[in-house]
Amino acid sequence: MSAKRQPIEYEDASPEVRAVYDDIMATRKTDWINNFWKVLAHDPIALRRIWANIKEVMGPGTIDPLVKEMLYVAVSASNGCRYCIASHGSAARNKGMTESQYSELLAIVGLANETNRLVTALDVEVDEPFL
Amino acid sequence: MSAKRQPIEYEDASPEVRAVYDDIMATRKTDWINNFWKVLAHDPIALRRIWANIKEVMGPGTIDPLVKEMLYVAVSASNGCRYCIASHGSAARNKGMTESQYSELLAIVGLANETNRLVTALDVEVDEPFL
Amino acid sequence: MSAKRQPIEYEDASPEVRAVYDDIMATRKTDWINNFWKVLAHDPIALRRIWANIKEVMGPGTIDPLVKEMLYVAVSASNGCRYCIASHGSAARNKGMTESQYSELLAIVGLANETNRLVTALDVEVDEPFL
Amino acid sequence: MSAKRQPIEYEDASPEVRAVYDDIMATRKTDWINNFWKVLAHDPIALRRIWANIKEVMGPGTIDPLVKEMLYVAVSASNGCRYCIASHGSAARNKGMTESQYSELLAIVGLANETNRLVTALDVEVDEPFL
Amino acid sequence: MSAKRQPIEYEDASPEVRAVYDDIMATRKTDWINNFWKVLAHDPIALRRIWANIKEVMGPGTIDPLVKEMLYVAVSASNGCRYCIASHGSAARNKGMTESQYSELLAIVGLANETNRLVTALDVEVDEPFL
Amino acid sequence: MSAKRQPIEYEDASPEVRAVYDDIMATRKTDWINNFWKVLAHDPIALRRIWANIKEVMGPGTIDPLVKEMLYVAVSASNGCRYCIASHGSAARNKGMTESQYSELLAIVGLANETNRLVTALDVEVDEPFL
Structure with a gap:
């Protein structure tokens, strides 16, 4: 087992991770997820939290x-x-x-x-x- | 003698330092010099150099x-x-x-x-x- | 000659470096030395000093x-x-x-x-x- | 007007800021708010967001x-x-x-x-x- | 098109970039230019400015x-x-x-x-x- | 009780702390101890260790x-x-x-x-x- 966390692809992701991936793609109007989120997905709570932060801070203002x-x-x-x-x-x-x-x-x-x-x-x- | 460098005021400055002070005030359309330049003025070469950098980098672009x-x-x-x-x-x-x-x-x-x-x-x- | 320091293996090490390697393995109850120490070994004095620090700070407390x-x-x-x-x-x-x-x-x-x-x-x- | 943001006390705070202050005190079982939150309160959205992060990350796990x-x-x-x-x-x-x-x-x-x-x-x- | 800036070789450089390259080689008494300058050359103004800084700061003193x-x-x-x-x-x-x-x-x-x-x-x- | 550690003066120091203070003064040929050591002295083991490091690294070489x-x-x-x-x-x-x-x-x-x-x-x- 490697200590380095590998990206989790959409097809291998849990429903809660997929929900964040879906929101990232919908918000960014894109059809792929970059590696940061796919590596962060090993911790679904952090994935959801960090994405919520990015969405709020980098969103309209x-x-x-x-x-x-x-x-x-x-x-x-x-x-x-x-x-x-x-x-x-x-x-x-x-x-x-x-x-x-x-x-x-x-x-x-x-x-x-x-x-x-x-x-x-x-x-x-x-x-x-x-x- | 203190190790901490005190600000050099315009009236106490050498001609080469005053020339930089004058250019700072003219460029910024202001009538005072902030402490960074007045402390940096202990090294007139650095004063001139750093100001030239700031003027170029922060100028029109x-x-x-x-x-x-x-x-x-x-x-x-x-x-x-x-x-x-x-x-x-x-x-x-x-x-x-x-x-x-x-x-x-x-x-x-x-x-x-x-x-x-x-x-x-x-x-x-x-x-x-x-x- | 390369500027980058290569790891010094046990068999190529001087007696003073081996002594530190031995102490690292004995303290950690392991049979190998990781690259940090093998690269640091180019400076035997630093090797001994840094290991002594790690041993003390990371030891029982x-x-x-x-x-x-x-x-x-x-x-x-x-x-x-x-x-x-x-x-x-x-x-x-x-x-x-x-x-x-x-x-x-x-x-x-x-x-x-x-x-x-x-x-x-x-x-x-x-x-x-x-x- | 000073550029430095002064702490916003509970009695001067808006309802949305007070709601965060209340949650901080309830969560921490304390009756006062430290300066970080009171200064951050100039931006109620950031206040709420950062507190939500701290509460989640520093909470039970x-x-x-x-x-x-x-x-x-x-x-x-x-x-x-x-x-x-x-x-x-x-x-x-x-x-x-x-x-x-x-x-x-x-x-x-x-x-x-x-x-x-x-x-x-x-x-x-x-x-x-x-x- | 790659976002990563590739080194600009002497033969591909503009006259103003070549002038800086020439001064670097003359000052350092060498016949090659290291990658930092060749990558920085995408911004000829920065190239000239940073080199002027290095030349002054690292020169005789x-x-x-x-x-x-x-x-x-x-x-x-x-x-x-x-x-x-x-x-x-x-x-x-x-x-x-x-x-x-x-x-x-x-x-x-x-x-x-x-x-x-x-x-x-x-x-x-x-x-x-x-x- | 304050969280901030106050300097420990020579007359209030334990014998092991005084031994380090003495060695600092003898090595530096001076008759006073600067605040870093006096604050570090709350942890006599760290005091001895850090001083040994400074003495070795900053000593003759x-x-x-x-x-x-x-x-x-x-x-x-x-x-x-x-x-x-x-x-x-x-x-x-x-x-x-x-x-x-x-x-x-x-x-x-x-x-x-x-x-x-x-x-x-x-x-x-x-x-x-x-x-």
């Missing part, structure tokens, strides 16, 4: 859907999560992100990581007008 | 200026840089970010940090369509 | 041995160390961690990473009763 | 409640979230964590952070038996 | 060139950037870093990561003489 | 003592450990680090954090000559 995906990509790039960059990068491209915008996004991620460290290391006091 | 600031805030929030959240949060608010949008931004930062760890810990393979 | 391994897995999952998740995950399973417990552990790691960022970004003051 | 809190503290300590260490440390103490156990927990957090970096920097291959 | 590379390796090892450890590790070896020094560097990276977490978790006050 | 301290400062700055930057920064200054060198060190820390993220996000392949 006051931030534009494309910008939401770009924010997700930026945090994932900053954290070095290769899978998340690929999956949310794909979602962002599907919503209209251009290669040029992706380049600018990465430039911001890189620069923020640089100045975040400088500011913290220099222990800079927050300016009155920012409080 | 293919991503909307407000979105650029929101991306900066998101990475800074993910990294826990209190000063950067305050300063770029202020810039984002000045460019129109509402409190509601800030709430959604934070929700994305939080959730991305959760799923980034789950994906990495579960060692999920990148799906073919994302490559 | 007031926290149950299974819980100790679970804490190690949780931190490693949070840090994204794939090897450490695999090795300490294996140790935890050998000590009785069930798949269900591993799922709950990962859920905690994910959620803590989410709330850690929210709390820091919101700059929440520590409540009096927690001090 | 296959891991002992004290161990769950210790895992939360360990991740928070690794991430340097002072507030989370204080709040979940308090919860763990209330559930029976001794000072001696806390010392051992911190030792594991420290050592895991050390070996996580060594393993990653040395690019150690995962051993066959761990797969 | 008051810290010995070998020590500069070792500092770069140490931060990269701490951040788990495999490529950066390999590339700056190679640069450090070319400037004279011995295997023994590399071992000591890694030991410091590991130990600093351990004590950084202990200090933060224990919320240690900065001593008067360090201020 | 093939890397110059000043460079060792600078590496420690660089990792601590990258990790945002304010106390560690202050304490090891002080040690580095005592061993000769100039303000100019500290500026260059910070510039490297910042830039490495930027390029580390870019390299990881762009998933750059390690070049053959670096292997």
Whole structure:
């Protein structure tokens, strides 16, 4: 038995897992499920919970859907999560992100990581007008 | 002598530092300099270099200026840089970010940090369509 | 010559490295050495030092041995160390961690990473009763 | 107006926020609300969502409640979230964590952070038996 | 079309990209370009900007060139950037870093990561003489 | 009773804690103990263990003592450990680090954090000559 959890395909999934898969596909208007959910499906409670979170947080709100995906990509790039960059990068491209915008996004991620460290290391006091 | 670098005010600054301060105020159409630059000014070469980076990366491009600031805030929030959240949060608010949008931004930062760890810990393979 | 350090096998190891390998196997009641130690063995002083730390910290104490391994897995999952998740995950399973417990552990790691960022970004003051 | 969100007290809270506060107090059998929730309450949707997550993940399961809190503290300590260490440390103490156990927990957090970096920097291959 | 950016070889590069490649090779007295620059070249502006930063920061100054590379390796090892450890590790070896020094560097990276977490978790006050 | 551990002064310390304090002062040729050790002293076993690690790793070796301290400062700055930057920064200054060198060190820390993220996000392949 391997410790690494393998993706659970739709045909092998329990009814409760299938219900989440169905909702993911209906919400995203797509006909396939990406590996994150299929691996998470070993824990049906977590699968349902995390999907409910994603659906609520990434669903309609006051931030534009494309910008939401770009924010997700930026945090994932900053954290070095290769899978998340690929999956949310794909979602962002599907919503209209251009290669040029992706380049600018990465430039911001890189620069923020640089100045975040400088500011913290220099222990800079927050300016009155920012409080 | 303290190890902590104190902000260098305009009146105490060297000509090369003042030149950067002047360019920051002109570019931002403001009449004051925030502490990050005034502390960085102990190293005039770094001051000039980092400002040139910020000016280029955060200047006009293919991503909307407000979105650029929101991306900066998101990475800074993910990294826990209190000063950067305050300063770029202020810039984002000045460019129109509402409190509601800030709430959604934070929700994305939080959730991305959760799923980034789950994906990495579960060692999920990148799906073919994302490559 | 490769920059990447290859594992040093028992038969190729110096007496001082063998002595550590022997102690690892005796302490763990096993007959093999995992790659971490075999790669670390290029620096016999670090090998001896890190093993002494692991032996002391992960040895008998007031926290149950299974819980100790679970804490190690949780931190490693949070840090994204794939090897450490695999090795300490294996140790935890050998000590009785069930798949269900591993799922709950990962859920905690994910959620803590989410709330850690929210709390820091919101700059929440520590409540009096927690001090 | 300050950018920093102040805690929203029960008497100033909307009905939907009060409903979450009530559930927190009932679930935890306590009569006060800690600052995290009171600051998060500026976004009632996030308040409800994050509380639902915490309630599910930290509620009854296959891991002992004290161990769950210790895992939360360990991740928070690794991430340097002072507030989370204080709040979940308090919860763990209330559930029976001794000072001696806390010392051992911190030792594991420290050592895991050390070996996580060594393993990653040395690019150690995962051993066959761990797969 | 793949989302992953492939390296842009010299013969396929635009004049502005070639100009940076030429400067990299001239500055480093070498006849090849490593993959980081060839992938970054999809964004010629970022390519020029990041190279200008590296050239200035890693160029002649008051810290010995070998020590500069070792500092770069140490931060990269701490951040788990495999490529950066390999590339700056190679640069450090070319400037004279011995295997023994590399071992000591890694030991410091590991130990600093351990004590950084202990200090933060224990919320240690900065001593008067360090201020 | 406060959850926060207070520094244990020499006159209040047990003989085993005093023995470590004495060794710290003798090794460092100083007459005071900084807060990290005094807080760690609540766990005499960890105090002895961590000190033994620091003494071995930061003691005489093939890397110059000043460079060792600078590496420690660089990792601590990258990790945002304010106390560690202050304490090891002080040690580095005592061993000769100039303000100019500290500026260059910070510039490297910042830039490495930027390029580390870019390299990881762009998933750059390690070049053959670096292997």
